[in-house]
């Protein structure tokens with residue numbers, strides 16, 4: 001288990017971002033946790049050397065993306081899984097700022113040959129092609145979250161405290177078991193049944209993610225079948241930066257890494 | 270496209286489907302306001318809609334009757350009101366099954382037979398008494414959510430017996446139809462309820478709903494006043510194309526009840542296992558029924574065979590193998 005799971009990308013050795021981390025990740029007494037977390041990372045990595053971390057980006061975090069990833073790598077965490085949030089938070093120009101950050105990160109990775117040792121999920125060879133299969137993106141319905149009363153949920157995002165606009169979606173409980181009728185929609189949910197036509201036909205759709213809980217919370221009606229697409233421009237910006245990364249790295253290595261079928265080189269950076 | 274409008278005249282209007290209406294109090298305020306009925310009739314006239322009117326057992330005033338007569342309509346009435354409306358579709362409840370003498374005068378019209386779960390073992394006996402007096406019977410199972418393996422087995426047995434009764438009547442000039450056994454024989458594509466797509470409902474409060482069941486279940490969830498371009502949030506989820514389980518299914522006679530869907534699975538486009546299992550018991554019974562009709566010769570010879578299938582719930586097929594994007598685009 002990663003102790004850094006869901007840490008904001010502000011775990012930087014800079015006074016301002018350190019303070020930002022300490023605003024979000026606090027002990028009950030209000031004291032920030034940055035120093036404690038960082039202090040324990042070497043031990044964690046010693047015990048679990050293949051550990052990775054997960055980072056979520058919101059609008060205000062964009063300026064810190066490049067440094068955050070480099071910093072996490074600098075702490076010895078070799079794999080950084082990172083995504084932008086799915087909710088309606090993006091402001092005009094965020095996509096361009098995001099793209100600039102990723103291009104800056106790409107330059108640094110290539111120049112310092114960081115691709116030989118580290119990976120960041122923002123860059124993937126599989127990204128930015130039309131959809132080929134019709135699967136759902138996330139595993140909601142194939143896993144369970146359990147609350148203190150023994151109620152079952154498709155994931156934590158469906159608990160009452162995670163939802164802003166809807167009531168909790170309960171799949172059953174530890175006394176009566178799972179309501180198999182309520183599971184049916186999750187197990188048959190596919191991409192086409194929840195996506196607008198422009199997503200189904202999108203040229204760069206592959207890798208564009210969605211979150212079932214966020215979809216449920218943001219939908220016009222109480223359904224998991226309406227995909228929230230607030231991140232559309234952010235995904236397209238990511239695709240451009242991703243193309244830049246693989247094309248530039250390919251030139252450097254003398255390989256066509258961008259070709260979808262190439263199978264050469266690393267799948268993610 | 271909208272084809273018809275359902276008008277529920279009163280809180281205590283007969284139910285014709287999978288929901289329960291409210292017991293009648295006989296109060297004038299139970300009735301839809303005359304002005305709202307007038308709006309509904311005008312809306313129907315302007316949009317070429319037929320009107321299906323759901324009647325209570327109590328008498329209506331003449332002003333109501335006159336308005337209804339002003340539009341192309343079908344009356345759906347409780348058995349208790351049969352004498353007042355001899356041409357109407359009758360709703361018969363298993364819980365209030367008529368005595369033999371009461372059935373004698375029926376004129377061979379359309380009957381909706383609502384069967385409550387405890388009466389399931391009497392299904393074939395009840396239908397045996399109704400079929401000779403009907404041109405067509407629509408069987409509606411209520412309390413579907415309470416059906417389990419025992420009921421599924423019992424339903425299969427009951428339909429077998431009913432099939433034999435229908436075969437015995439098949440030599441008649443116009444043998445009676447029974448939705449759950451004879452509809453699938455003549456259908457080549459889905460013929461579902463299509464609430465919200467082909468019909469809307471005007472409730473006793475004068476407001477619009479997807480169907481009467483939605484009104485009785487939660488009156489606050491209205492589609493609003495009667496007007497053009499009724500807004501339905503996520504309307505596509507009512508369409509077959511956006512129902513991942515149903516769109517691969519060939520139980521064409523199934524109602525695909527979106528009310529039961531929402532009640533049991535929380536999603537309008539996702540059927541419960543009860544609905545799918547029951548419809549597939551009907552599909553299989555229809556398949557065997559057709560085989561026997563064909564073996565006996567006669568006009569059924571021209572009907573296409575219903576293929577044998579290896580599943581009794583299309584959910585299993587879809588959960589194991591999602592439809593491809595290309596197949597979806599062809600729909």
Ligand code: SF4
Pocket residue numbers: 286287288462463464480481482483524525526527528529
């Ligand atoms: S949705 Fe259709 S089948 Fe279901 S209760 Fe309403 S009218 Fe009946």
Ligand code: SF4
Pocket residue numbers: 514515516518519520523524525526540544545546548549583584
């Ligand atoms: S049997 Fe099930 S899958 Fe088929 S149409 Fe009916 S509800 Fe849909």
